[in-house]
Amino acid sequence: MRLRGLTKTFGTTRGIAGVSLDVPTGGVFGFLGPNGAGKSTTIRLILGLYRPTAGTATVLGLDPWRDGAVLRRRMGYLPGELSLFPRLTGQETLDRFSAARGLSDLRYRTELVDRFGAEVDRPVHTLSKGNRQKLGLVLAFMDQPELVVLDEPTSGLDPLVQDEFASLLHETVATGATVFLSSHDLDEVQRVVGELAIIRDGSIVAVDTVQGLRGRSPRRIELWFPGPAPRMAFASLDGVEVLSVADNTMMLSVAGAVAPVLAAAADQDAVDITARSADLDELFRTFYRSQHRSEAPDAH
Structure with a gap:
């Protein structure tokens, strides 16, 4: 076809x-x-x-x-x-x-x-x-x-x-x-x-x-910290989106290299980490999040 x-x-x-x-x-x-x-x-x-x-x-x-x-x-x-x-x-x-x-x-x-x-x-x-x-x-x-x-x-x-x-x-x-x-x-x-x-x-x-x-989809990375999860230490990183923060845990979506995330995790004394590739559902939703952002009205 x-x-x-x-x-x-x-x-x-x-x-x-x-x-x-x-x-x-x-x-x-x-x-x-x-x-x-x-x-x-x-x-x-x-x-x-x-x-x-x-x-x-x-x-x-x-x-x-x-x-x-x-x-x-x-x-x-x-x-x-x-x-x-x-x-x-x-x-x-x-x-x-x-x-x-x-x-x-x-x-x-x-x-x-x-x-x-x-x-x-x-x-x-x-x-x-x-x-x-x-x-x-x-x-x-x-x-x-x-x-x-x-x-x-x-x-x-x-x-x-x-x-x-x-x-x-x-x-x-x-x-x-x-x-x-x-x-x-x-x-x-x-x-x-x-x-x-x-x-x-x-x-x-x-x-x-x-x-x-x-292979080109964002990874999901979950981090655990000894105290409250430091959102701002990760929110400013390129290709990183903070998906959720709950007490001492944080879920990130990471597109691209993970080295900056690992470096920030070490600086913030993270005590545990898990990572996995996004499944097709997450990738699919990424395409549509991009669409909705592009359609959002400009601020005046």
Whole structure:
């Protein structure tokens, strides 16, 4: 998948602006951002459901807008807000979608129903959110498409089903297929993706592997002192943010070299220290803290 300068506006309202991405074949690519960042708009452009205002998209070698019908037969899709025929049973739903996609060999579909414990005997409107989501996963994967696009796929699923979903993703990409997974569930993303992009306010702000992002993420350092924690000794250090102070302990976020922190800790007679790299959640929030700071009004 190749996106170049992809832009979508709705009148005077921004959707996304200048999104450029290369999604490699045969892996799980994560697409992160909070609600309203532009994830769903990008997905609808990839699917050919929106016509771009500017820029281009090439998906499986095709133009999503011109070749949408052909392209969508080669893709699986689970929308963020799954809407199914409410009075059909799960089985009737699966049969209708299978017929529409020309799926005649139902063995893999049956395997997925069993793996997820999908409820197929009751009308859809009587099912819980989690059971509807299980049906959605079966529908997205049942004909083993070349590209699977998933928008918040584990919403409503219990932990055991989430583990089964992670296994399915690994099996899917092992066949050479590609999964494009949009989410704001960072625990989910850390478990299953290799490379990811972060979208903020309609624009891409980072593209990297999970390992690469962690490598350049701030560290968390906690210090203990014999007396009250000396906030000011650390607050003025470059690349250091004091996150919390409680009695004789202090939590810092450190971006860059730790030597100044260690020197200050020695000067202040620190009695203990722990350190760890920030996880993806902390890095993600760092991007958005930067955005909010940049949007803050100037003082007059």
